[in-house]
Amino acid sequence: MPTESIKLYKQMVGNQVKADGYTFCYVVTASVKAVALREGMQVHGRALICGWCSNVVVETNLLNLYLVVGELDRARRMFDEMFERNVVTWNSLVSGYVRWGEIDKAFEVFREMPEKNVVSWTSMIVGFVKDGKCKRALSLFYDMWRACVKYDQVTLVAVLSACAELGDLKLGKWIHSYHIVHGDLDVKKDEDLVPLHNALVHMYASCGFVDESFKVFKAMPRRSTVSWTSMIMGFAKQGRGEEAIDVFRWMQRFGDDDVRPDGITLLAVLCACSHSGLVVEGRYFFQSIQMWRIQPxxxxxxxxxxxxxxxxxxxxxxxxxxxxxxxxxxxxxxxxxxxxxxxxxxxxxxxxxxxxxxxxxxxxxxxxxxxxxxxxxxxxxxxxxxxxxxxxxxxxxxxxAGRSLIQLNEIIHEFMTSEQKNQDAHMVYRLLSDVTK
Structure with missing residues (x-):
């Protein structure tokens, strides 16, 4: 337990036992997990006295502490004053800014990095997706690909989320085909690919291809609560409420022992009833929420x-x-x-x-x-x-004003209601007129 580690460290200091770099790293990590800024700052002071703040590993751990608790200005000053920085140090600062929504500052640091690895690129892609800047996330992914950086599952989950948001089916299918079906993905031993499969289920459903989503879902060797919920919501958004309810019932019968419906699952079922006009079923599932020990x-x-x-x-x-x-x-x-x-x-x-x-x-x-x-x-x-x-x-x-996305000649365009300024607006309106004739 993190708090026990901190207590032991205090006893160690009280008994005048000299700490080394490993000790400081462990205690700072415990402070991060316990979100214990005061204790972490005390460790920082002790590390300064003992001369360990010139050690890049110790300093990076301390930097991470300030970033986790939101002390961004203090963290930046510490970063600027460091004698030595490695790629982990730079990644910590980028991830810290992303965590607190400072995407522009994160990208500024990212561009200044003398060396980037998969964590660097992925942190920035995730940041753009969380900030709703999905086009920039995909642009950065293409830059990553051109830089020949080997991406991992976390990268692809973020990219698939961006594809789902933008309706970019082509890139989503490419990821599915070349990096999952053909096994072109750097997977660690015993790594659980459920998050990646969940992202695929969500991507296909969000692009309107719920049957493809269901194929991925059925082929999954293991499913989490998120897997079942994503599939239910996929059918729900397409107005296929009865199929969504069927999936929910299969979840109860065939789901793994550690898989139980949560509040989001029941919300997906209710959305299915809403989109399909299933009033009787909606009343039943709404009344059964507390049966699942879920607070409405x-x-x-x-x-x-x-x-x-x-x-x-x-x-x-x-x-x-x-x-x-x-x-x-x-x-x-x-x-x-x-x-x-x-x-x-x-x-x-x-x-x-x-x-x-x-x-x-x-x-x-x-x-x-x-x-x-x-x-x-x-x-x-x-x-x-x-x-x-x-x-x-x-x-x-x-x-x-309402906004719409349309994919034309493999390029995704964003339009506002009645917008005429976009240079391709006249082409889109002409195509729309032809389609609706």
Whole structure:
């Protein structure tokens, strides 16, 4: 236990036993695991007194401590003052910045590195993916490939996540074919490839190829809870709710002993019911959440409200919201508002919109105000439509423009709603016109 290691070190100091570099490394590592900054700083001071802070291994461990606890400025000063740095030192700083969302600083350090290894490249790719900069992640992956750096499972999991986000099926299939099917992957002995297979399941499903996703899933020699959940969500997003429920039932019957549904699994099942209009099944699975000893999250309530609202059970959905043990957020109220639009219930829509306007900033509420205006329009309450629109103009409320991704000639383009500035916009609109004729 990390805390026991720290206690032993304190006894050692109290008994005036001289520590060496190994001791300092072990104790700093224990401080990192225990997130014990104060104890780590005391070790740092002792290492300075004993002359061990010129040792690159000891200093790198101390640097990692400050990075883990978020002391980024202190860590950077220490890095700049180090007499010697190795690739592990540089990687620690890059990973630390990535951990705390400082992606630009991480990339600045990455570019300055005199030597890069697979950890360096992978840390930066993961950082871009986490920051939503998936195009930059894929661009860096191609740079890594051109630099002839041998990537590993962690690299490919991150790249597949970027492919899933961008809908880049071609690169995802290439990774599947050349690096998994043909075995062109540097795999350590006894390494568990479940995370990589999970990423493939997610990638194919996100690109709309859920049957390919299911093939990968069925071929997996071992499956984790994430594997089952990803497959359920894949079917759910394609509106194949009954197949998603079948997978959930197979999970209960044939899953490994250490595999149990968690909150995300049940959420995926509820999403399947929502996308497929399975109200009876949705009620059953929602009521069975606690049977699995899972504490219902706000997302579970939001999904159930969506199921009921889409099906026209607006009063039941409203009662469920009012009975929630936590404060409903805008997504929950928004699901009910969406149901009001479908079933033309202007009275309830007005009540829901009022709650949203009170809870959100003007710009955050913009989409819901537009939705409310549409509800009034479908029920021919034209004066109410005018009033909502006037309020949006007077309060300078702006709705965030929608974004779309399209792959054209193997290049992924991003567009905003009604955008004309993109140089390829005219070509895309012409193709879209041809497709929809």
């Amino acid at each position: 999250m706000i997302e579970h309530y939001g999904c159930m409200v969506d199921i009921l609202s889409r099906a026209g059970h607006l009063d039941e959905a409203h009662r469920l919201i009012m009975s929630m043990p936590m404060k409903p957020n805008d997504a929950v109220w928004g699901a009910l508002l969406g149901g009001c639009k479908i079933h033309k219930n202007a009275e309830l829509a007005s009540l829901v919109a009022e709650k949203l306007i009170r809870a959100l900033d003007h710009d955050e509420a913009a989409g819901y105000l537009v939705l409310l205006s549409n509800v009034y329009a479908t029920t021919k309450k034209w004066q109410d439509v005018v009033d909502v629109r006037r309020m949006m103009v007077e309060d300078k409320v702006k709705k965030t």
